[in-house]
Amino acid sequence: MRINDERDLHERLDAAFEAITPRPAPIDGAVRRGKAIRVWRRAAVATGTAAAVAIGVFAVPPLVHHSAAPGPAAPVGPYTVRVQAPGPHSAPGLIALGTINGQGWQFVAAKPGNGEQIFTTSGPAFGGNAGSQPGSALAVYSAVPVLFFGLTCGSVQVQYGAVRADVTYVAVRLDNGTVLILHPVAMYGVRAVAFAVPVGARVVEATAYSRHGEIAAAIPFNAPNGVAAFGVWLKPAQ
Amino acid sequence: MNAQLDGEFREFMHARWPVMVRLAYGLTGDQGHAEDVAQAAFTRAYASWPRVRRSGDPEAYVRQIVINQNRNRFRKHRVAERLTGSPPESGFAVVAAADATRDYDDRSALIAALQRLGPRQRAVVVLRYWMDLTEHETAAALNCSVGTVKSQASRALATLRQDTQLVDEGFQ
Numbered sequence: 001m002r003i004n005d006e007r008d009l010h011e012r013l014d015a016a017f018e019a020i021t022p023r024p025a026p027i028d029g030a031v032r033r034g035k036a037i038r039v040w041r042r043a044a045v046a047t048g049t050a051a052a053v054a055i056g057v058f059a060v061p062p063l064v065h066h067s068a069a070p071g072p073a074a075p076v077g078p079y080t081v082r083v084q085a086p087g088p089h090s091a092p093g094l095i096a097l098g099t100i101n102g103q104g105w106q107f108v109a110a111k112p113g114n115g116e117q118i119f120t121t122s123g124p125a126f127g128g129n130a131g132s133q134p135g136s137a138l139a140v141y142s143a144v145p146v147l148f149f150g151l152t153c154g155s156v157q158v159q160y161g162a163v164r165a166d167v168t169y170v171a172v173r174l175d176n177g178t179v180l181i182l183h184p185v186a187m188y189g190v191r192a193v194a195f196a197v198p199v200g201a202r203v204v205e206a207t208a209y210s211r212h213g214e215i216a217a218a219i220p221f222n223a224p225n226g227v228a229a230f231g232v233w234l235k236p237a238q
Numbered sequence: 239m240n241a242q243l244d245g246e247f248r249e250f251m252h253a254r255w256p257v258m259v260r261l262a263y264g265l266t267g268d269q270g271h272a273e274d275v276a277q278a279a280f281t282r283a284y285a286s287w288p289r290v291r292r293s294g295d296p297e298a299y300v301r302q303i304v305i306n307q308n309r310n311r312f313r314k315h316r317v318a319e320r321l322t323g324s325p326p327e328s329g330f331a332v333v334a335a336a337d338a339t340r341d342y343d344d345r346s347a348l349i350a351a352l353q354r355l356g357p358r359q360r361a362v363v364v365l366r367y368w369m370d371l372t373e374h375e376t377a378a379a380l381n382c383s384v385g386t387v388k389s390q391a392s393r394a395l396a397t398l399r400q401d402t403q404l405v406d407e408g409f410q
Contacts, residue, residue, distance in 0.1 A: 006367055009398075013352075013368040016345040017260040020269060025255035026277055027248050034284025 028237040033205075036219035039232045076200030079176060083195045085183040095160055095185055096194040100125040107158055107194045109187060112137035119160070121153045125196065129154030138162040138190045145208035145215045146170055150227035152199055157226055159203070160194035166210045167191070175202035199226035206230060247287050251280050254297055258304055264364035265308040267353040279303035301369075305361065305379050351401040358382075359394035366391055 083098035097106040105125035110118040110132075117137040122130045130153065140162045141147040148161040163170065163184045170182040170193055184191035197203070207217040216235045220228035258279060262272035279300045283290050290299045352360055358380065365376045366387070373391075377384045 006395075009363075009367045009395075010370065012345075012348050013264070013364070016349050017264060017368060019345055020260055020263050020272075022256050022259035022269075022273060022276075025252050025280075027251050027255075027280075030251060030277055030280040030284055031244070031247070033281040034287070037281065037285035 032217065032234050032236065033219065036232065036234055076198045079198050079201060081174070081178055081180065081197050083180045083182060085185050093187055095187070095192045096182070098196060100156060100196060100198055105156065105196050107160060107196065109138060109192065112188055121158060126156055127154045138192050140164055140190060144233045146193065146206065148230045150229065152226060155199050156196050157199050158194060158196045159228060160192060162190040162192050166215060167208045168211050169209050171207045171209065173204045175204055203228040243287055246291065247284050250296055254300065258300055261301060261364065261369065262304050262308065264352065264368060265305070265361055275304055275307045278307055302379060351398055354401065355394050355397060359390050359397070362387055362390040363394045
């Protein structure tokens with residue numbers, strides 16, 4: 001072949017690329033994720049609309065409080081995160097522990113009462129912001145495999161929630177390519193998972209698995225304040 | 239999205255999946271990355287499918303996403319391209335299994351030479367000489383001028399002509 005023969009180059013490239021055998025087209029996966037993106041967009045529009053309405057309603061008096069509200073999360077630099085389920089002899093209520101950029105964290109739920117539960121963050125990953133706060137008691141919602149709640153504690157986002165009985169583990173993919181595997185821990189009558197990431201890191205996808213395979217996946221809306229909101233879970237091929 | 243649109247998309251993806259994977263492979267040199275990039279492109283196409291099909295050229299839409307994703311990959315991760323004497327593993331195993339030694343050597347030498355080009359020159363070669371886009375279409379796809387396409391194509395061809403491994407394989 002003479003390389004200045006463009007037609008011949010075309011044929012050689014054609015032969016070289018034709019020899020590549022792609023795996024079967026993952027049509028169901030593309031459709032499922034495409035649907036989730038549409039839901040995500042609608043959620044983003046709805047959130048923007050709600051924010052605009054809120055600003056319209058409350059714009060007159062609260063300018064003083066405006067600076068105290070959480071602002072948009074700054075983009076996060078390179079980060080490493082790890083998560084693990086507590087061992088058999090861990091403290092009661094410990095849902096998960098792990099590290100963010102090598103700094104440890106723990107997330108603990110107290111015994112629930114009157115539909116509420118105290119959640120406690122601890123460890124150097126939270127800096128001086130570790131502490132406790134009340135929230136709704138962990139409860140299973142049968143329509144979704146995991147009912148995630150998000151909170152921020154300093155520069156860390158924590159996601160936690162109760163999982164349905166058929167869930168054996170949850171895989172959470174982050175924007176830096178990390179995949180966190182969350183193993184549910186039994187406590188106070190429910191099974192729960194939790195993970196922590198730097199505020200500004202985006203949660204790309206969560207997939208819940210049973211013993212038989214994938215149950216459903218969700219692409220969260222990563223709100224400007226850095227907290228991911230898991231709306232719709234879609235089953236495979238849905 | 240109604241069942242008819244859904245069906246149209248599925249048909250489209252089924253038909254064009256191999257081409258988009260091969261395009262992405264030509265740009266990335268890695269079959270795994272190529273399939274990821276192509277899947278992400280089709281996913282985005284599905285998310286906007288009514289608008290994409292109204293454009294009248296859904297393939298151009300997906301192709302553009304593949305090109306952009308590859309460009310972003312270089313920008314975001316600053317992918318370091320290593321010059322190696324042999325082509326990347328993935329993909330070539332398929333090639334090797336698919337054909338006889340001589341053809342395999344020709345193809346692998348050509349693909350390896352392609353990977354030794356810079357990202358933009360490689361993209362120009364793939365779009366111009368494999369996908370048969372015009373200079374204007376290539377310029378639009380790469381968001382550069384027609385003059386840049388011409389110069390990059392010229393340099394890429396000159397580099398391929400001088401590539402010692404291609405010469406060894408009898409490409410001159």
